Amino acid sequence: MSAESVNDSSFQRPLEAALRHALEHLLQVRDAPVGPTATLAELRERFDVPLNDAGVDAARVVDEMVEAAQGGVTGSQGGRFFGWVIGASLPAALAADWMTSAWDQNAGIYAAGPAASVVEEVAGKWLKELLGLPAEAGFALVTGCQMAHVTCLAVARHKLLAERGWDVTRDGLSGAPAIRVLTSTEVHGTTPRALRLLGMGEGCMEKLAVDEHSRLRAEALEQALGREPKRPTIVVLQAGDLNVGAFDDFATLVPLAKKFNAWVHIDGAFGLWVAASAKLRHLLAGAERADSWTTDGHKWLNVPYDSGFAFVADAAAHRATMSQRSAYIAHAEEARDQIDWTPEFSRRGRGFATYAAVRQLGRSGVEEMIDRCCAMADALVMRIGALEGADMLARPQINQGLLRFLHPAAGASEEQHDAYTDRVIAAIVASGVALFSGTTWRGRRAMRVSVSSWRTDEADVEVVVRGVEKVLRAMRQ
């Protein structure tokens, strides 16, 4: 297609095709099998056509791509997807995400997309309000919690070393005072990965013991801090761990870490959202006094991928760490240039979808969504846990719970229960009724029940409980 042939209808047919396919997916996902129904070989065969020489009609490209993807798209946009921690997309957020692509702004600097810059400014302000974070904190909209950790921990590294007279921006880490990271055994894998990327290495991390509620033990932290009281230290705490949604005791741990001048970072990938719930926000008491926080939009706020948020109390240090100046860029004096806050240069205008999600729900709608997900997680765990052959390991405190399944043989061993649990999870997924993922928790295999979709309701819970009951009955025969 030549540039001259672009006319009003160039976008019409492919976009109409996309709208038609999208609506079809979003409507049928409610009742369709949740897990994949196509095999790897099938998907490869369908997509892997020879690289074409001549171009293909745009609408046909869309139609054929959708056709090839059949059975290879999981039902994460529905109400019965409970694997990992994966949210759906709110209608306004999805539509805003389409507009983001239609506008295709480079949201790195204000000059290239003023509206994208201002919408992020406002989204950041709203997020801090919803999450109970200091109004003056710096923030960045990034790809996910992984890069939010990188952003926050880069600032921590910068500031801790600056306090010791070391300029990491200029001199790097060779010869710098060695930073250590204290966290709990329940830390998410994205924290060590961020340390790897930041040149600090996973080896600087010490995983401390937790109590029976999976919370970092205060004595363990105090002892570790006391061992090397002068060493530059980052303490990584959790607001909602992956298995049971545990919250560290911030009211005790944050002041303790501060006594040793440590930087406190909180991983709240999904858990930080309980700040929106009057019933649950007590779990975050004291968290507002940390130095940095991360969370996701694409998990519990139900914004499309990719959407993660980094917040840093010391906005000046945040900016000093990330700021990028180049002669050819028109830097804004008054407006927000996102490259001053994010690790990216050219980037998607991700503020629009977040802005739209918050607008669609409002404060009370976010609260209602958080509380409903928790209620549905509890109903799933309690009701499946009451079925013959099921065993509840952890009742949800928020939206995460754990179940396991007991091998029907009399006197079955723990290893047999473990293997049986994995077989039940696979059978549930194969049945199409729901998607759950497994985990190893305290040495035992378990099925995670994780509810983050705005669409999950009582009818879904009913269908899933009946479906799991059927799977368990069939397996006993």
Ligand SMILES: *Cc1c(COP(=O)(O)O)cnc(C)c1O
């Ligand atoms: C999902 C998750 C992360 C990583 O977030 P991404 O958005 O996938 O990068 C980090 N920590 C916890 C506790 C998580 O659940």
